[in-house]
Amino acid sequence: MSTAGSRIASFLRGAAARFGKVPWREIREDAFERAALVLKAACFVHVVNAYVVGIAFVRPSSTVRGPSMLPTINLTGDVVAVERVSPRWGSLAVGDVVILLSPENPRKTVAKRVLGLEGDAVTFVIDPARGSAFQTVVVVLVYLLQVPEGHVWVQGDNIYSSRDSRQFGPVPYGLIQGRAFCKVWPPEAVGLIGQKL
Amino acid sequence: EPKSLRLSETRFPKQRRNPFFVKRPPFPSPPHRRLPSLGSRSSSEIKCRKLIMGKWSAMWLFTRKSVTGALFGLTISDRYGSIVPVTGSSMHPTFSACDARFPGYLKADVVLVEKFCLEKYKFSHGDVITFKSPTDHKQTFVKRLIALPGDWVQVPESSEILKIPEGHCWVEGDNAACSLDSRSFGFVCSSGFDSREGDTCDLATPTNKPSGKKEGYRENFTALIYFVTDYLLFQARFIQLLNLHLPFASRP
Numbered sequence: 227m228s229t230a231g232s233r234i235a236s237f238l239r240g241a242a243a244r245f246g247k248v249p250w251r252e253i254r255e256d257a258f259e260r261a262a263l264v265l266k267a268a269c270f271v272h273v274v275n276a277y278v279v280g281i282a283f284v285r286p287s288s289t290v291r292g293p294s295m296l297p298t299i300n301l302t303g304d305v306v307a308v309e310r311v312s313p314r315w316g317s318l319a320v321g322d323v324v325i326l327l328s329p330e331n332p333r334k335t336v337a338k339r340v341l342g343l344e345g346d347a348v349t350f351v352i353d354p355a356r357g358s359a360f361q362t363v364v365v366v367l368v369y370l371l372q373v374p375e376g377h378v379w380v381q382g383d384n385i386y387s388s389r390d391s392r393q394f395g396p397v398p399y400g401l402i403q404g405r406a407f408c409k410v411w412p413p414e415a416v417g418l419i420g421q422k423l
Numbered sequence: 424e425p426k427s428l429r430l431s432e433t434r435f436p437k438q439r440r441n442p443f444f445v446k447r448p449p450f451p452s453p454p455h456r457r458l459p460s461l462g463s464r465s466s467s468e469i470k471c472r473k474l475i476m477g478k479w480s481a482m483w484l485f486t487r488k489s490v491t492g493a494l495f496g497l498t499i500s501d502r503y504g505s506i507v508p509v510t511g512s513s514m515h516p517t518f519s520a521c522d523a524r525f526p527g528y529l530k531a532d533v534v535l536v537e538k539f540c541l542e543k544y545k546f547s548h549g550d551v552i553t554f555k556s557p558t559d560h561k562q563t564f565v566k567r568l569i570a571l572p573g574d575w576v577q578v579p580e581s582s583e584i585l586k587i588p589e590g591h592c593w594v595e596g597d598n599a600a601c602s603l604d605s606r607s608f609g610f611v612c613s614s615g616f617d618s619r620e621g622d623t624c625d626l627a628t629p630t631n632k633p634s635g636k637k638e639g640y641r642e643n644f645t646a647l648i649y650f651v652t653d654y655l656l657f658q659a660r661f662i663q664l665l666n667l668h669l670p671f672a673s674r675p
Binding site: 265266268269270272273276277327328329330331332333374375376377398399400401 | 491494495497498501502543544555556557558559560588589590591612613614616
């Protein structure tokens with residue numbers, strides 16, 4: 227027992243000595259340096275994503291209305307590249323596909339096409355299905371309004387099933403997060419997003 | 424005794440790790456014709472080269488550090504919170520009225536704004552928030568939240584009763600006499616919120632301002648912040664205004 231005890235004691239002493247010899251300060255400095263590098267990389271990614279160009283996955287909304295940006299954006303969803311410089315610079319044009327926060331639910335982002343900037347006169351039909359040729363009496367209500375200052379008028383490409391400015395009115399410009407200018411996935415759909423339907 | 428190196432430096436000495444510290448090629452040696460002053464010229468050349476390289480490397484280091492600092496600052500102010508001055512007189516007792524132009528700008532109250540609330544968009548009545556103006560997305564307004572989505576609000580000095588639509592809210596300034604708020608531009612979209620202002624600081628309340636906590640505020644700042652500025656408010660989110668309740672045809 228005593229030899230076991232003395233062996234344990236000597237082992238512990240040796241361990242303490244080895245513990246002291248480990249270059250803790252260098253290890254700590256190294257660890258901080260690497261953590262700082264990771265933080266810098268994360269900040270760089272955030273800044274590029276928020277101010278230059280980012281990636282967004284556009285999928286059709288899960289409401290009964292269905293996909294709102296056909297045929298521009300696929301039914302099962304596309305990954306688009308979103309550039310953040312144009313909205314800040316104020317160089318959005320009519321016909322751009324933009325990503326914006328939904329005015330009805332701030333936690334939802336939607337993709338729509340800009341059809342009118344501030345001051346433009348916009349013509350729209352609320353319920354295009356009504357104007358079907360199969361009806362004997364065709365009553366199509368066409369609305370005309372002027373987009374107020376600081377707002378834009380957005381509409382989905384698929385007007386038959388899209389919840390857009392025809393329902394929630396012109397959208398304040400500040401809600402626009404970026405302009406989707408290019409599709410990057412799936413590979414067969416890669417290409418620039420055009421200015422017209 | 425040996426100089427203690429970082430663990431990584433024992434394997435990757437600093438010069439090799441940093442690609443920008445490359446050995447520059449030496450200056451071309453002077454032609455033999457100028458032999459008489461060769462010694463002094465070469466030493467002055469050497470001194471000149473060392474000075475230039477030292478300046479360049481110092482400048483490069485400074486640039487690197489400032490870019491890193493800018494990245495950190497941008498990320499933190501976008502995601503977590505930042506410190507901003509508040510100008511204008513529409514929130515008068517809460518924030519001191521001051522000019523947006525140069526001399527008045529210096530007396531502006533400085534506030535701490537937090538953006539953690541933007542994840543869930545949960546606000547309470549009475550929160551002071553900042554938001555992008557609905558009519559001009561480049562301007563930021565600071566107002567108090569009066570009504571949340573689903574509430575009914577009576578427009579002051581009028582007998583209309585409005586229901587706040589989903590995703591919007593009603594804001595008003597504390598100084599009702601000169602405040603451009605929901606009474607003029609209608610509902611404000613919650614999507615455009617920027618950050619929220621929290622409780623005012625009790626310790627640094629000057630005599631002409633009301634002291635004490637206000638109902639409905641959330642206390643989100645630590646004691647350390649009390650000593651940094653006079654007033655700490657969490658800047659609210661950008662609120663965007665959507666004039667759903669006004670008929671479109673009547674807008675100019």
